Amino acid sequence: MEAGSCEASRQSGSRPSGSRVLLIRLRPLVLIAVLLILWQIAASRQSVHVLPSTFETFDGLIDLAQHGLLLKYAVASLFRVTWGFTAAAVLAIPLGLIIGWYRRAELAFNPLIQILRPISPLAWIPIAILWFGVGDGAAVFLIFISCFFPLLLTAMNSVQNVPAVYINAGRNFGLSQATLIYRVLYPAVMPQLITGLRITLGLAWLVVVAAEMIAVNSGLGFLIIDARNAGNRYDLVVAGMVVIGVIGLLLDLGMRSLAGVKSLRWGTSED
Numbered sequence: 001m002e003a004g005s006c007e008a009s010r011q012s013g014s015r016p017s018g019s020r021v022l023l024i025r026l027r028p029l030v031l032i033a034v035l036l037i038l039w040q041i042a043a044s045r046q047s048v049h050v051l052p053s054t055f056e057t058f059d060g061l062i063d064l065a066q067h068g069l070l071l072k073y074a075v076a077s078l079f080r081v082t083w084g085f086t087a088a089a090v091l092a093i094p095l096g097l098i099i100g101w102y103r104r105a106e107l108a109f110n111p112l113i114q115i116l117r118p119i120s121p122l123a124w125i126p127i128a129i130l131w132f133g134v135g136d137g138a139a140v141f142l143i144f145i146s147c148f149f150p151l152l153l154t155a156m157n158s159v160q161n162v163p164a165v166y167i168n169a170g171r172n173f174g175l176s177q178a179t180l181i182y183r184v185l186y187p188a189v190m191p192q193l194i195t196g197l198r199i200t201l202g203l204a205w206l207v208v209v210a211a212e213m214i215a216v217n218s219g220l221g222f223l224i225i226d227a228r229n230a231g232n233r234y235d236l237v238v239a240g241m242v243v244i245g246v247i248g249l250l251l252d253l254g255m256r257s258l259a260g261v262k263s264l265r266w267g268t269s270e271d
Contacts, residue, residue, distance in 0.1 A: 052235040057242065060235035069223065074243060077208050077219040080136060084143025085204045092148045093193065096155025101185070106156070113152065121146035121207050129215055138215040139208060146207040147200045154196030158189035198255035205248050220244050 036054050043053035052060070064070040099105045124145050128138040162185060170184040212221025220240050227236035 050234070052238050056235040057238045060233070060239035061242070064223075064236065064239060070243065073218060073220050073223045073240075074247060076216075077212065077221070078247070080139045080211075080216075080219065081143055081201075081204050081208050084140040084208075085147050085201055087140075088144045088147035088151055088200070088204075089197065092151035093155045096152040097159055097185070097189070099152075100156035100159030101181075113149065117149040117153070122210055125211070125214055128211075134215055134217070136216065139211040139219070142211045142215070143204045143207050147204050150200045150203065151196055154193060154200075155189070158192035158196075159185065161192065162188045194255070194258050197258075198252065201251055201255055202248065205244070205251060209244060220247075 039051075040054045043051050043056075061070065064073075099109055121142050124142055125138075128141045132138040132141055166184050166188055167180070170180045175183065208219065209221035209224070212219035213225045216222060220243060224237050224240040227233040227240065
């Protein structure tokens with residue numbers, strides 16, 4: 001009886017109090033507030049006005065919102081990322097699973113994959129403009145290229161990392177090839193695929209900004225380069241950077257939330 005009460009007291013003592021939980025949740029906000037204050041101090045003490053202050057950047061965001069450019073350019077960038085990322089995922093993941101599942105397919109395609117994989121997505125910009133012209137097609141193609149090979153390799157490695165005991169157990173139970181893939185392979189590779197999708201989505205968001213600085217005339221990347229060229233509006237440049245960072249954070253949080261879906265956590269150990 002005493003042992004049970006001691007165990008219960010230990011468990012209750014290990015739980016953080018409400019004030020401690022609140023403090024933990026407020027830490028990121030406190031850090032952001034400190035960085036904003038330091039930013040304002042640094043901007044106010046510069047001898048040559050190069051870095052816009054926090055207030056000037058906030059005014060730049062208001063200016064963009066009032067003219068409708070903030071929403072317009074953010075939607076344009078998200079549109080390109082959605083199409084390029086989705087196309088890469090639809091093609092790369094099934095192909096990677098097939099190549100990873102069949103040894104002969106890996107021997108045939110792996111050398112070509114390893115040759116194309118190290119090429120920077122930005123190196124494809126001249127070819128993208130040549131094929132698709134200046135517009136959405138070129139940007140979507142660059143995002144597709146930047147996402148395709150990381151997702152392909154993630155899918156290949158996820159299949160190869162499935163413990164052999166899972167596959168052998170499924171075969172011992174007489175599962176057909178299709179059932180084995182659906183009931184064993186699919187749930188086993190999902191945690192790694194979600195991690196790969198999360199990382200690749202961040203890469204796509206990076207590439208779209210670079211592509212929009214060169215290949216299109218809209219989007220957040222275009223906003224930054226256009227503000228720089230049209231009168232050195234560095235308040236708008238930094239405002240665009242802030243918007244890019246916030247949207248990137250929201251995209252990452254959205255992908256991380258997939259890891260909490262029960263049907264996708266088959267291969268993830270729990271405490």
